Amino acid sequence: MMMVHAPGVFGTELVVANRVGGAGAAALAYAQSRPRDGHTILLVTQSHLLTILQGKSPVKYDEFVALARATADPQVLMVGKNSPIKTAQDLIAAGKTRKLKAGVTHIGSVDHLSLLGFARKAGLQALTAVPFRGGGDIVINIVSGNLDVGMLNYAEAESQLKAGDARALLVLTPQRMKVLPDVPSAKDLGIDADYSTVRGFVTLKGVPEDRLKILEDGLIKAMRGQMYATYIDTSGQAADSVAGRAVWQAQLDSFYAEGESELKALGMAK
Secondary structure (H helix, E strand, C coil), X not given: CHHHHHHHHHCCCCCCCCCCXXXXXXXXXXXXXXXXXXXXXXXXXXXXXXXXXXXXXXXXXXXXXXXXXXXXXXXXXXXXCCCXXXXXXXXXXXXXXXXXXXXXXXXXXXXXXXXXXXXXXXXXXXXXXXXXCCHHHHHHHHHCCCCCEEEEEHHHHXXXXXXXXXXXXXXCCCCCECCECCCCECHHHCCCCCCEEEEEXXXXXXXXXXXXXXXXXXXXXXXXXXXXXXXXXXXXXXXXXXXXXXXXXXXXXXXXXXXXXXXXXXXXXX
C-alpha cells in the first residue's frame, strides 16, 4: 500500500525484488550482493535478526542501518471464551502455580521469544510452548480449549474477538490499543514488557549520509498516504507505528540484544 504513494515521492517506481527462503537469509544475501549506494533497501522483521543470530546469514547485524519503521503490531495474549482464565491477573496467578500451554508459530520465533520474555518479567513458571504453522491455527486451538493461552496480533483473531469466541487479556506494550480499549497493557500491571511484531526498512552500511536522509524522509512521507494510514488504523496499530531512523534503530538494537539472550538460553544462537 505504501508503494502506491512511493513513485510520487521518489519520482520513480520502486521495484520489488522478492527473495524468498531461509527465514530472510535469501533476501539478506541478495542485499549484500548489491552496491551500497542507496538504491537497495530491505523490508525486514525481527525474523531477519533471528536468522542472523542463528548464523544463517552472510550479513552481520552491525551492517544494518535503519531507515524507517513501517509497522508496530502489538503482541496480545488471548484465550477462548470458555477459558477459566478471565483476566490478565488470572493468567499471571495461574502461570505462577503451573506451566501453561501457550501457542506460538514455531520454536525460536518472534512470538515465542516474546512469550519467554513476558513470562520471565511477570514471574511465571516456564511456559510450555506449542508450535503451530500460523496464527489461524493458534486461534482455533485457544477457542477449542486445547491451549491455555495464545500469543497473537489483533488482526489474526479479529473476527473471533468480535464474535466473542476469543478474549484478549493483555496487550504486551506500554500503551493500550485503540481497538481494545478495555484490555490492560503490560504497563497497567506494572510489567516492563514491550513486544510487537515490527516491520521496517533498512539498508546496509556504506550508503552516504545524504542518501540515508532522502530515503528516510521519502519512506515516511509515502507511509503517511491515506491508503497506508487506513491500513495501520484498521489493523489496530497506533499512528506512531510509522517512525524514523532513531526510533527504529533503537528498537532493532533492543530486540537484537534480547533475542540473543533468549536464543542462547534455548541453545539456538551461534
